[in-house]
Amino acid sequence: MIHPGEETILVRYGEIGLKGKNRALFENRLMNNLGAAAPRGSVARIHRRQGRLYVDLLPDADSEDAIAHMSRVFGVVSLSPALVTPLEDAAMERAAISAAREAVASLETSAAISPSFKVEARRANKGYAKTSPEINTWLGGVILDAVSGLSVDVHEPDIRIVVEIRSDAAYVLGRTIRGPGGLPVGSAGRGLALMSGGIDSPVAAWQLMKRGLSVEAIHFHTPPFTGPRARRKVEELGSILAPWGIGFTLHMCHFTEAATAIRENCPRRLHLTIMRRIMLRQASALAQSRGIPVLLTGDSLGQVASQTLENLVATDDAATIPVLRPLIGLDKEEIMQRSREIGSYETSILPHEDCCSVFVPSDPQTTPSIEKVRSAESALPDFLLGDAPPRVDTLVFDQSGTRTT
Amino acid sequence: MSDHFSARDIIPPIYLDGAATTRPHVLVVEEVARTMSDLYGNPSSPHELGVAAETSLEHARKRVARHLGVDPRGVYFNSGATEGNNTVIEGVARSFGHRGDGIVISGVEHPSVYEPARSLEREGFRITSVKPDSSGRLDPERVAQCIDSDTILVSVAAVSGETGIVQPLIEISSILRGLPEPRPIFHSDLAQAIGRLPLNIESLGLDCATISSHKIQGPRGTGILYVRPGLHISPLLRGGGQEMGLRSGTENLPGINGTALALDLLHEDRDKWRSMDFRQGLSGMLESLIPDTLVNGPAGGAGPDRAAPHILNVSFLGIPGEVLVHALEDRGIYASTGAACSSRDRRRTNYTLTNMGLADDRIESALRFSWSKEPPPEHAERLVEELQDLTSSLRRITTGH
Structure with missing residues (x-):
């Protein structure tokens, strides 16, 4: 149990509550992810109480830093830091004033001119001397006296100061920080993302992390047709996704031989389609060898020549497991906006190309037929058509984005 | 990390980017x-x-x-x-x-x-x-x-x-x-x-x-x-x-x-900083041993009134300069495609070559070799050997012959 005078963070979660008997599983996953996301040495313990989680901080922890990290954990709807005080008038008054001041400081500027507030007491400890209305009046008065510029509004206040009276302590909460929502990473299974260095694929990975998928990625590079800066850029994207994914695994696949074989053996206008088929085939094989049941890509319908419906059909034909495309119906502008929110945009637009123009025809076929593509592809050497997983270099990033292997 | 074994693991690297910067003495x-x-x-x-x-x-x-x-x-x-x-x-x-x-x-x-x-x-x-x-x-x-x-x-x-x-x-x-x-x-x-x-x-x-x-x-x-x-x-x-x-x-x-x-x-050490021999030797070997090679700027044999001794810009037609830079670095040789400060920005990379009126394919395939004090002649020999091999294998891919 946390001791009076210390700080805990109340975590509200939404959809998890809807999941019936799997609920404990989801809650446990969220508790694990919160623990992993919080800075090392900041959390004493995480526990569950009446549909909420409480993250008790160690006495020396930097609570702002812990909140900043935990507010990016998928599954979190919102967070509120809570002061835990003994059930003594003076201590509770101090906590109420300090919670009100923090809440005022965190308000949007528009509301900050003359903010209104109310106190909401919840008396779980029925033995406590004051009733809820008495507590509201008492602490409301204290705050009104101590914090200038505040007014009371019991119907639509800008600030709610919540005071929970428990058997051994009072919990005082003022400020609420929004989380990203969604489901805890790992609760929906695992997926392997095909990641270029572009804008879309990191957003696709993020989007499904948000729905609880634990995502790894495979990147195909073609040295010397791509250089060390293109490689560094993809590594950086992996590092940016790692805090969202509670760690991230990135597989670098050497694709020069494949790209060269396609160029030498297949009709030029089909190079792009066939290259993407080989990538899906190799990604399928890698995913299966790692027990991963789905692939994901950043395709958006019709955005580029390789994303016409015909090309998507022709490339999907080579995958041996399902391919999820979370961005399929989004416009480029929407994807870019999301990419900025995630923090991957600035890296994605660096000019280091992940595929050399040598391998991309200037006028790719936009309406290939599956039969033609299959027959053109059959000219390739067996190693590109079989189901052996490709050789990869695997990089692992921890939840802080630091590369560990 | 990788079981890909590259030349730079065993042979000392050859630094040919001295016009970008030199290693401090x-x-x-x-x-x-x-x-x-x-x-x-x-x-x-x-x-x-x-x-x-x-x-x-x-x-x-x-x-x-x-x-x-x-x-x-x-x-x-x-x-x-x-x-x-x-x-x-x-x-x-x-x-x-x-x-x-x-x-x-x-x-x-x-x-x-x-x-x-x-x-x-x-x-x-x-x-x-x-x-x-x-x-x-x-x-x-x-x-x-x-x-x-x-x-x-x-x-x-x-x-x-x-x-x-x-x-x-x-x-x-x-x-x-x-x-x-x-x-x-x-x-x-x-x-x-x-x-x-x-x-x-x-x-x-x-x-x-x-x-x-x-x-x-x-x-x-x-x-x-x-x-x-x-x-x-x-x-x-x-x-x-x-x-x-x-x-x-x-x-x-x-x-x-x-x-x-x-x-x-x-x-x-001024003689070694001013010697024209390496430039001339390298340029002669490249032009005679590697087909479709063009020197950009002053010719290999140009005297000190026309050419600085430490920079040789060459186009290996048909191979993007950047690809050859990466292929060479994989073999432990560091060259450049242009002014290092702007190589990352395509629009500016070839300001000089463009103003000289060179054709696009020549500009795209340009490489710059440069050095500080004159390197030993063996460096030119190794560079040319690697380039003979790389240009023929890369041209097979990029031009199909």
Whole structure:
């Protein structure tokens, strides 16, 4: 149990509550992810109480830093830091004033001119001397006296100061920080993302992390047709996704031989389609060898020549497991906006190309037929058509984005 | 991490990007460290630590002046040629803008010359960029035609960092000397020329010259600006009035002493910095052993009046320059596609080659080999061997034959 005078963070979660008997599983996953996301040495313990989680901080922890990290954990709807005080008038008054001041400081500027507030007491400890209305009046008065510029509004206040009276302590909460929502990473299974260095694929990975998928990625590079800066850029994207994914695994696949074989053996206008088929085939094989049941890509319908419906059909034909495309119906502008929110945009637009123009025809076929593509592809050497997983270099990033292997 | 085994694991690398930067001389590194530890006083301080630093600073100024053959009162220390070029172009425009609005530069300048010039153009100055011939060399007559009575500055780099072309500074100088007073100010970016050519700033009639230490095995972030004593130009940085008011900011004494030592060492070894043999040998081997190879800029056999000894720009037609750079680095050889500061930006990479009027395929396939002191001939042999192998295998992929 946390001791009076210390700080805990109340975590509200939404959809998890809807999941019936799997609920404990989801809650446990969220508790694990919160623990992993919080800075090392900041959390004493995480526990569950009446549909909420409480993250008790160690006495020396930097609570702002812990909140900043935990507010990016998928599954979190919102967070509120809570002061835990003994059930003594003076201590509770101090906590109420300090919670009100923090809440005022965190308000949007528009509301900050003359903010209104109310106190909401919840008396779980029925033995406590004051009733809820008495507590509201008492602490409301204290705050009104101590914090200038505040007014009371019991119907639509800008600030709610919540005071929970428990058997051994009072919990005082003022400020609420929004989380990203969604489901805890790992609760929906695992997926392997095909990641270029572009804008879309990191957003696709993020989007499904948000729905609880634990995502790894495979990147195909073609040295010397791509250089060390293109490689560094993809590594950086992996590092940016790692805090969202509670760690991230990135597989670098050497694709020069494949790209060269396609160029030498297949009709030029089909190079792009066939290259993407080989990538899906190799990604399928890698995913299966790692027990991963789905692939994901950043395709958006019709955005580029390789994303016409015909090309998507022709490339999907080579995958041996399902391919999820979370961005399929989004416009480029929407994807870019999301990419900025995630923090991957600035890296994605660096000019280091992940595929050399040598391998991309200037006028790719936009309406290939599956039969033609299959027959053109059959000219390739067996190693590109079989189901052996490709050789990869695997990089692992921890939840802080630091590369560990 | 990878079981991919590459040449750089076993054979020492060959660094052929000396025009981008050079590895500091080991004695320079020691000199910088020694100055940092021992002479940490501020040369402006009144106490003896300040006096010791100031004494060392003025000693360095005299050594540098002797190597450059100039009056020490014209030597200003700064952060390098980019700062020097900016100071000269902006400073001359500010101090002499009342006299005229014309600035003449060459079409093969470094961005630190043409970018400040472009910025002045937006303020209303007339910038004339003199087109070079296909080797990158300026015709002095064309320069003369671009100068009129409103020209206040003529800026021509002695050596182009991309091709190694040497410009006819003596001829340009005599054209300027023939003009009536007040004559345009004559500036040359010597970043790629210092130590490479037997040049004399004063007898060339240069009013301003700029130098970066890191191109001559000196420390990064240090350089020299020469401004003829008596000529006053407006400073970029104002403050404590250091460097005779032209460059405020506490003097970088470690960098300055490193610079002075780098010039001493350059002078001792000048034959090796100026030898044309490696360039000529490499160029001959490349042209005779690798098909579809074209030298950009001065020919391999060009003499020191046309070619700097340390830069050779070559196109291996059909292979994007960047691809060959990566293929070479995988074999432990480091070259470049153009000016290192701008290689990452496609639109600017080939400013010089474009202004020389070269065809697109030649520009896209251009590689720059450059070095500091002359490397041993074996380096050229190994480079050519690797290139024979790589060009034939890469061309099979890129051109299909």
